Amino acid sequence: MDSLAKQFHRLLKNITGLSAGQAEVTDWDVDLTRIELTIRPFDGIYKGGQFIFEVNPGDHPRVYCQTMIYHPNMDTLEDDGEVCLNLLDEWDDTRDLEDIVQGILFLLYNPNLEDPVTCVFSPDMVWTTFIKNVKISLNGGCVDGYDFTQY
Numbered sequence: 001m002d003s004l005a006k007q008f009h010r011l012l013k014n015i016t017g018l019s020a021g022q023a024e025v026t027d028w029d030v031d032l033t034r035i036e037l038t039i040r041p042f043d044g045i046y047k048g049g050q051f052i053f054e055v056n057p058g059d060h061p062r063v064y065c066q067t068m069i070y071h072p073n074m075d076t077l078e079d080d081g082e083v084c085l086n087l088l089d090e091w092d093d094t095r096d097l098e099d100i101v102q103g104i105l106f107l108l109y110n111p112n113l114e115d116p117v118t119c120v121f122s123p124d125m126v127w128t129t130f131i132k133n134v135k136i137s138l139n140g141g142c143v144d145g146y147d148f149t150q151y
Contacts, residue, residue: 023038036055
């Protein structure tokens with residue numbers, strides 16, 4: 001596995017191409033213990049949103065969504081914003097920072113209602129209700145008692 005510094009420089013170089021222009025590195029700590037990403041989906045149900053993620057790389061990376069988002073796999077409503085990404089549970093030497101960006105984008109385009117990380121979402125929630133609530137949240141509305149910022 002490449003060093004974290006090499007992975008980071010490769011991410012800076014490749015992030016526009018690997019995310020089709022939807023992600024950018026917007027901040028980082030000099031020691032690379034924290035990397036901030038901003039993701040703006042061009043399509044899908046989160047199209048038009050802007051979401052900030054904090055990546056804490058290392059042997060067991062963690063990812064946190066810093067933007068309140070109505071998403072079953074990102075616990076921004078009830079907790080610290082930790083992102084539930086199977087990739088992180090299966091982390092090994094073949095993975096790198098680019099995989100994390102791809103994983104976040106995958107979750108934004110493919111939210112998993114069957115395995116939510118917060119009790120706000122029920123595994124039997126109807127997809128059309130979920131989509132309606134996402135649209136309300138992106139427009140700065142209130143969903144289930146949570147107020148969202150408009151994008």
